Amino acid sequence: MARSMWKGAISFGLVHIPVEMYTAVSDQGLDLHMLDRRDFSPVGFKRYNKNNGKEVSWDDIVKGYEYTSGEYVVLTDEDLRAANPEATQTIDILAFVDAEDVPLIYYDKPYYLAPGKGGDKVYALLRETLREAGKIGIAHVVIRVKQHLAALVCVGDVIVLNLLRYADEIRDSGELKIPATGAKSAAISDKELKMAMALVEGMSEDWQPEQYHDTYREDVLALVEKKIAANQTKTITAPDKEKAPAASSNVIDLVSLLAASLGKKPGKAPAAQDEDEEEDHEPEPPPRKKRKTGSGDEDEDVEQEAAAPSRARKTAAGSEERIAAARQPRRAAASKSTASRAASPAKSAAKGTAKSAAPAKAPARRKKAA
Secondary structure, three states: OOOOOEEEEEEEOOEEEEEEEEEOOOOOOOOOOOEOOOOOOEOOOOOEOOOOOOEOOHHHOOOEEEEEOOEEEEOOHHHHHHHOHHHHHEEEEEEEEEHHHOOHHHEEEEEEEEEOOOOHHHHHHHHHHHHHHOEEEEEEEEEOOEEEEEEEEEEOOEEEEEEEOOHHHOOOHHHOOOOOOOOHHHOOOHHHHHHHHHHHHHHOOOOOHHHOOOHHHHHHHHHHHHHHHOOOOOOOOOOOOOOOOOOOOOOOOHHHHHHHHHOOOOOOOOOHHHHHHHHHOOOOOOOOOOOEOOOOOEOOOHHHHHHOHHHHHHHHHHHHHHHHHHHHHHHHHHHHHHHHHHHOHHHHHHHHHHHOHHHHHHHHHHHHHO
16 A cells, blocks of 8 residues: 655635645656766765765754754754644645646646545545535645645545645746737648647547557657667767758748648648658669779679679689689799709809899999099
């Protein structure tokens, strides 16, 4: 059973309803840990004394309010409860308003309220009253060290306390450049509005929250499983180069876009047809590159030889045969040359003299010049 995070009572008029508060939502985000990239060890944080640098345990930590630079007033949990016991233990309903009067931007976080011991009847009374009146209760509640504005909403058989944002926590949108209704820069024709309404009607369906889920989280977890299967548990993927955004025109033909959207299923990319057309029409091969042999004749295409493995193997085998055939006469000539050198040392000496003939000519020329 879930553990209650707060116990108190709902109070309005003279009615007092004991309740317990439970978290209504759970965060399903990716729980990523920080690691040292050098050895992939987990990175931790220490609570340390900023004066002496020593670590501080939870038992030695207290809370304090800094009333001036470097000076604090220590506040314990008992001090915080004693400041206003009623506020810390009561959901005090201030007013009942129509639900549609509270904009969605004010809603923050929901909590379930369950009746406490002996509170079933008064709990059910408030629930049915909210349901019949079509109202929500606006209340104050203190959670931890902050007083929140809250709305008590009847959701099925449960009373939900939804924390609200205060008006001064909502930023003013007046600084944003929003097109005003009826402005010339954002003039909407009747035809565009009619087609947009037809698109909305075609995509309308009953609210089924279970069909929506975090597909990005699922894709990341699938990537994790893929890396585990490939033993890439400690491989760092290098970032790709950022792609330049596609150039777009300021002129938008809404009618053509709406017409195309009406003819396609929701979520289908409009570029799918273009991709199919590209697959049907294969691109032409690049122009053949020619290379010239020693005789000046053009040889076969280099790229074609690289693209055809079987042909390349044949060419390589033929090359090996030609190289072997060329080596045989050279080896025979080398054998003859060795025999000749063994039979006639004078010839070898003569060959050596012939090889050194070029450097010997220089002194002869110098003598003639003298």
